[in-house]
Amino acid sequence: MAQRTVQILSSGWEFKSDADEKWLPVSRVPSNVHIELMHHGLIPDPFKDTNELEVRWIGERTWRYRTAFTTPPTHGATVDLVFEGLDTFATVALNGRVILRSDNMFVEHRVDVSDVLAAGDGAENNNTLEITFEPARQRGLELVQAHPEHDFIVHQTEVSRGPVRKAQYHWGWDWGPILLTCGPWKPVRLETYLSRFEDVRVDYEVRAIQEGKGTATVEAIVHAHVSSPAAAELEVELVLEGERVVTLRDRRGQGDVTGDDTDSSWRYASSRFRIEKAELWWPRGYGSQTLYDLKLRVIAADGTTVLAEEHRRMGFRKTELIQEKDEFGQSFYFRINGVDVFAGGSCWVPADSFLTNISPQRYRDWIRLAAEGNQSMIRVWGGGIYEPDVFYAACDELGLLVWQDFMFACASYPTYPEFLESVSREARQAIRRLRHHPSVVLWCGNNEDYQLVERYNLEYRFETDKDPDSWLKSTFPARYIYEHLLPSLVRAECPSLSSSSSSSSSSIPYHPSSPWGNGTSTTLKVDPSVGDVHQWDLWNGEAKPWQLLPRMGGRFVSEFGMVGYPHADTIRRFVTDPAERYPGSRTMDFHNKAVAHERRLLTYVGENFRIEWAAAAGEGGGGFAHLTQVVQADSVAAAYRSWRRDxxxxxxxxxxxGVLVWQLNDCWPVVSWAVVDYYLVPKPAFYAIKRALAPLAVGVARKFHDWTARPADALWRRNTGHVDPRPMLTDVRLDVWVSSSKLDEAVRASVVVRFVSVLSGQEVRERIEKEVQVAPNGCTDVLVGYKFDWGVAAEPEHFVIHAALWVDGVQVSSDTSWPDPIKYLDFPDRGVIVKYSRPGLVEVSAQRPVKGFIFSEKPGVKLSDNGFDLVPGDEPRRVEVQGGNGEELSWTFVGR
Structure with missing residues (x-):
């Protein structure tokens, strides 16, 4: 027989609920019950209209899956059933005998079934495999009752999710539906083998990095746990672009039983090897994404027979999280291969409520889209899942850094022994699976769990209480998970080479929470001087004007965002009744889960734009939808530009x-903070980020005069509306700067600043032209606090400030600052010209300044740019169109 055979049990399954008598065929495994019920036409699509409410009953039932398979030839080999993921409370029986009980969606199970398989010929050789899934919500409530020693506190959703190791967003979130599904959500396979790799770990150090050349000296050691009764050698081969770099064979370590290994397990450790002039892996924009192929083989005593093989793709890079005291407090940024990297990107939630819907290609499309948007980091949020290998492989290949949360979010989690044991197994498996990906540069304990400490005054004495056992007895026992259990596992499972024996440090940094301020701020009250912050005084909290964002940053902003509508085509997909496609309809409100979204969206639109513009008719929300897109784009653009300046x-x-917008994507069609909708259609905010994170990006901002309130002072004890609007015209001060991620050397450039009348399109005073040396990997100020002077004879009028960056005669970036609020401005005919110069290329220009020009996008049509402002005298906006010629796209702008 072959040394190892694998049979994927993907077909021949049936399913039913305990309330049904008839078994129905399963379309495929991996599977979940909602997909199968839709496949049989038994439920409506939960993503459309208000159908989510019609399928809530599914999460209250027990569901069963079953299949049959024949016993494979064994010849003395071991036969395992491997369940890569069962969602969530699952009891597995083989031939009527219970072989597994699982209560953790994130854990892979391997069960030796050699003695349970049917023996014989013909029908006697058939096996029946059945999996019973109990309702997660019901079991969660039972666990809450069973553990009165814990005060379960759960935000966003109900308390039942707290003790359940299941994707937390399945309970619903302020952007996602309540869809408590279940099923074998990852592959099930039958594996027959004589030998196999149980674990592979590569510890390495990057030394002597050659400045600007991307090469270094790498020293590494390979550790492999192998289950084999007849192994003699471990062969290690490292290959780069088809050329062998290292080949080693090692006999040492044979019979070195470690950990939970059985007597038939050996630990092999290859000799430490050294690679001179190794090609390094770099984040996108900083160098190449070099990946080596690591091939491992277990060789029998005859020196030629291969007993087991393993293959990994990995890259070598040095990761540091720099937290040093400085004049602003304590820094928080990443240094990769000795180079400081500004981490501009976004937060990631699962791309579908039904995870089995996400194909490998769809994952690649998402990561490619982020990379094309000039993003360099993606944060995998703790209320979702540890994403599949294809996700991280795509990040490796495209150079996106990954901030990886452990799967805890917005709750005070329990710490009873069974829960801790399950979490330990979950975390260890996740670390082992992901640690070889060079893109993974941070492990983070949770999302926003420490905010409950402040909100509910839970016991937390960071400076004085350093005893982990005492934390288990406090009102915040989860501290034990985030500050003891998880960091210990990270150190043990991905140590640095110099500490691989003592596990005293990790090759991948660990951060206890997001947000986290080193125990001093955890943070309902944002502390901009230390750690990372979630800036939710935009939209949530005080719902401050977005124009204040430049003053609302921190050492690393790992969440902030603004809600915006998707395009009309997306709205048509989830609102099937045309009569419901207006802002505030029952269906549109149902597809916006954000608390108080009606008030907040109306506030941000009403503060900035005329109500008559919002009332403009049109499908998918018409003028109101368009204005929410403009507000979202303006908000994130201001944040990325100004915080990148910092x-x-x-x-x-x-x-x-770094800056990570909440959020990149959606798990269903919805009105949310996402900058790209469920169907992979970018909103204008996506392009605003793309422009702000360009390798060379110019920024311009004017002094903000708040027109809605007077700040409280000693005389006025409350905010009032006694505001003088005249400084909008008479007190104009501006800053202009250039941000660069280029590393080699300063760039010689020219910055041109023009002042253009909103009404006429003419320049209201002479332009400013400056030659600048743009510093590498940093920000170069061009104008700071420059006061605009109207002169004696000029009559003040509203104007835009347009800054353009030119390098070698080519305009590489531009930015526009408008007077606030825009609702005070008049927009007579703008003289917009949309020219289709050739198929696939659209040029857009205007005779007078235009705010928020937006093409209405749809799936299958890809644009190079969208959601921009137009200023006469500037270069025409050239938009490349893939999947169409552009003429079929509708467009609009503010005040049209």
Missing amino acids: WGKGPGERRCG
């Missing part, structure tokens, strides 16, 4: 180390 000129000046 990157400073170099070490010691890194006031902000």
Whole structure:
């Protein structure tokens, strides 16, 4: 027989609920019950209209899956049933005998069934496999009752999710539906083998990095746990682009039983090897994404027979999280291969409520889209899942850094022994699976769990109580998970080479929570001087004007965002009744889960734009939908531009180390914070981020005069509306700067600043032209606090400030600052010209300044740019169109 055979049990399954008598065929495994019920036409699509409410009953039932298979030839080999993921409370029986009880969706189970398989010929050789899934909500409530020693506190959803190791967003979130599904959500396979790899770990150090050349000296050691009764050698081969770099055979370590291994397990450790001039893996924009092929084989005593093989793709890089005292407090930024990296990107939630819907290609499309948007980091949020290998492989290949949360979010989690044991197994498996990906540069304990400490005054004495056992007895026992259990596992499972024996440090940094301020701020009250922050005084909290964002940053902003509508085509997909496609309809409100979204969206639109513009008719929300898109784009653009400016000129000046918008994507069609909708259609905010994170990006901002309130002072004890609007015209001060992620050397460039009348399109005063040396990997100020002077004879009028960056005669970036609020401005005919110069290329220009020009996008048509402002005298906006010629796209702008 072959040394190893694998049979994927993907077909021949049936399913039913305990309330039904008839078994129905399963379309495929991996599977979940909602998909199968839709496949048989038994339920409506939960993503459309208000159908989510019609399928809530599914989560209250027990569901069963079953299949049959024949016993494979064994010849003395071991036969395992491997369940890569069961969602969630599952009892597995083989031939009527219970072989597994699982209560953790994130854990893979391997069960030796050699003695349970049917023996014989013909029908006697058939086996029946049945999996029973109990309702997660019901079991969660039972666990809450069973553990009165814990005060379960759960935000966003109900308490039943707290003790359940299941994707937390299945309970619903402020952007997602309540769809408590179940099923074998990952592959089930039958594996027959004589030998197999149980674990592979590569510890390495990157030394002597050659400045600007991307090469270094790498020293590494390979550890492999192998289950084999007849193994003699471990062969290690490292290959780069088809050329062998290292080949080693090692006999040492044979019979070294470790951990939970059985007597038939050996630990092999290859000799430490050294690679001179190794090609390094770099984040996108900083160098190449070099990946090596690591091939391992277990060789029998005859020296030629291969007993087991393993293959990994990995890259070598050095990761540091720099937290140093400076004049602003304590820094928080990433240094990769000795180079400081501004981490501009976004937060990631699961791409579907039904995870089995997400194909490998869809994962690649998502990551490619982020990369094309000039993003360099993606944060895998703790209320979802540890994503599949294809997700991280795509990040490796495209150079996106991954901030990886452990799967805890917005709750005070329990710590009874069974829960801790399950979490330990979950975390260990996740670390072992993901640690070889060079893109993974941070492990983070949870999402926002420490905010409950402040909100509910839970016991937390960071400075004085350093005893982990005492934390288990406090009102915040989950501290034990985040500050003891998880960091211990990270150190043990991915140590640095110099500490691989003692596990005293990790090759991948660990951060206890997001947000986290090193125990001093955890943070309902945002502390901009230390750690990472979630800036939710935009939209949530005080719902401050977005124009204040430049003052609302921190050392690393790992969440912030603004809600915006998707395009009309997306709305048509989930609102099937045309009469319901208006803002505030029952269906539209149902597809916006954000608390108080009606008030907040109306506030942000009403503060900035005329109500008559919002009332403009049209499918998918018409003018109102368009204006929410403009507000969202303006908000995120202001944040990325200004907080990237806080990157400073170099070490010691890194006031902000990164910005991650909440959020990149959606799990269903919805009105949310996402900058790309469920169907992979970007909103204008996506392009605003793309422009702000360009390798060279110019920024312009004027002094903000709040027109809605007077700040409280000693005389006025409350905010009032006694505001003088005249400084909008008479007190104009501006800053202009250029941000660069280029590393080699300063870039010689020209910055042109023009002042253009909103009404006429003419320049209201002479332009400013400056030659600048743009510093590498930093920000270069061009104008700071420049006061605009109207002169004696000029009559003040509203104007836009347009800044353009030119390099070698080519305009590489531009930015526009408008007077606030825009609702005070008049927009007579703008003289917009949309020219289709050739198929697939659209040029857009205007005779007078235009705010928020947006093409209405749809799936299958890809644009290079969208959601921009137009200023006469500037270069025409050239938009490349893939999947169409552009003429079929409708468009609009503010005040049209």
